[in-house]
Amino acid sequence: MDSEPPSGAASGRRAVMPPRMPRLVDVAEAAQVSVATVSRALNDSRTVDPVLAARVRTAAARLGYRPNAIARNLRRRGTRVWALILTNIDNPFYTALARGVEDAASEFGYSVLLYNTEEEALRERRYLEAAAQERVAGAVLVPRANNSDASALLDAGIPVVVADRRLDGCGDFVTAASYEGAVTATEHLLSERWRRPACISRPADTPTAEQRRQGYQAVVDRHGLPAIVCQIPFHAQDRAWMVEDLLDGDDAPDSFLTIDSMLALVVLHALRRRRLRTGRDVGLISFDDPAWAQVVEPPLSVVAQPAYEIGVAAARLLVERIRGVPGAGPRTVTMSTALIVRGSSRRPPHAKV
Amino acid sequence: MDSEPPSGAASGRRAVMPPRMPRLVDVAEAAQVSVATVSRALNDSRTVDPVLAARVRTAAARLGYRPNAIARNLRRRGTRVWALILTNIDNPFYTALARGVEDAASEFGYSVLLYNTEEEALRERRYLEAAAQERVAGAVLVPRANNSDASALLDAGIPVVVADRRLDGCGDFVTAASYEGAVTATEHLLSERWRRPACISRPADTPTAEQRRQGYQAVVDRHGLPAIVCQIPFHAQDRAWMVEDLLDGDDAPDSFLTIDSMLALVVLHALRRRRLRTGRDVGLISFDDPAWAQVVEPPLSVVAQPAYEIGVAAARLLVERIRGVPGAGPRTVTMSTALIVRGSSRRPPHAKV
């Protein structure tokens, strides 16, 4: 048996100990009822005498009683917590997605654990494991790559909703129509009479990036144009150089499709150093619609994704999964993208090549 | 007593039930040892026979055993989870701060619950309550206003580190030198020969905003210049109008200090509509150094705050608080800001007024 300090007074308690929080029994004692009655009064007060219920609530309030979620979770065998595992909270797209998830979770009565993998496989593995040990009620996962392994969660029977980047055999999936968006964007560049569009993308093991690259490629192929693809690692130090090298090469592009807004920044940096202007010397269109898109000169043309709504949709699927019958097959929700033409993708009538 | 389904076989378990996870007793049975030995082998294996320890680990691995953090927390009377309560994850400053906290937390072995209050008092209250019930080991709090009430956490003896916005009587505090930063920024504008700088700030109950406003005001007062202050609510719909109204008024400013990067976007919007250019027609300098600062034309002058480092510092203070003697008085860490002059704050030699 444990040797607890005498609970009688301050005698056995060291001064440095945090104050012991009131428990159900304390409330019960104060209200002169049993713990069962307190528990019932505080949860489903239907089956409890209103008079007693009031007495209980008064006592609870007076003592500053706060239910211990740990004990409750143990007894209920489940938490009211979700894990949100994503690759890079700095990317405004994921920031918005996170807001959507958090917002909806809060509405459904869940708290959310944020795990930022920084696109690192090791961290992702650690986090999936941590989430499983925390016995989260569910998880929204943006996998690092197509070989990410969510089995730590799945084996534990924890529902997982995958967001943004496909991951097979992993339950539900919410994403935007990446391929179609890339097709639209590339066709837009061509309709503006750009003839050598480049696709600035991410490593090929990033599913969504790869789909966008393919959408781009399909269009340039169909038009008999060369595919100019540049896959920039997430952790590259010399990102701007890669674009500048591209511009210096023999087969320099005359326009760009960037598959996320951080790459648009990279391209804009490179262009600035080369003293090239978008919407004039070169064309530029990017996936995502970051807050700054409308304050650059000229404003940035984009393929906007409903990032916040994707987060909300993921949350909705997750609650259904948690409440619902596991029998139901995996569902995929594909949100549509929106082409927003601003200035950066335009090509002036008499531009030189 | 509870009526559990017979645990013997699949007979009593409905097909829809999630798989029951292996417990310590299961590992013990498989390894032919007592639960105590398993627990010891998996935690502090010093005091256990290497042979048995190996057998335990093998059995645990084979069964896919994952310690139940809920039960562990109950027994240990404490979680390995922090709460990160902040006002707006969309603001790049807080995004970076969150990364810092999460990064450090992960290193210290903690998970972090993200609570995004959206600058709403009600949500903040709910979240503080939720964090307290979750019995988090500690919290990093960016309070909504100077009247925020963290007693839900404090009463429970949960250490709180306040970040960015001061909140008295609430333990440790990490922030950047707002007042000084604003002084520096304002003096910089004056040194560029702008004569009517305006301060685009936030409501007066936002401590940090107020300090920046005061820093600005001290400088313009000292120079006998008029103070032009515009406090834009966080949820305002017509934010750009407020700035445009300012520009249309009799006492129109010739330059701006914005106290966060989102307000810089608002001002840039307004200026665009008025066809005014920064670094030429008007001056602009902003707190924070968002990723887009260097791709606007001209690049944005800023007072940069070490957002990520503030998050890390908060995390460090928090672990010390958790591990250390509560006797130690509240500490304040003030990080210095950095004036980065780019193009937007410059005033050309022969500018017209």
Next chain:
DNA sequence: TTGTAGGCGTTATCAT
């Protein structure tokens, strides 16, 4: 309607 008491899975004490 209310009370009693067992157990959720783990850790740590005590006894061996």
Next chain:
DNA sequence: ATGATAACGCCTACAA
């Protein structure tokens, strides 16, 4: 070094 076992705080089946 190992094992049996009592809590941690809550919920709920069962008895009254």
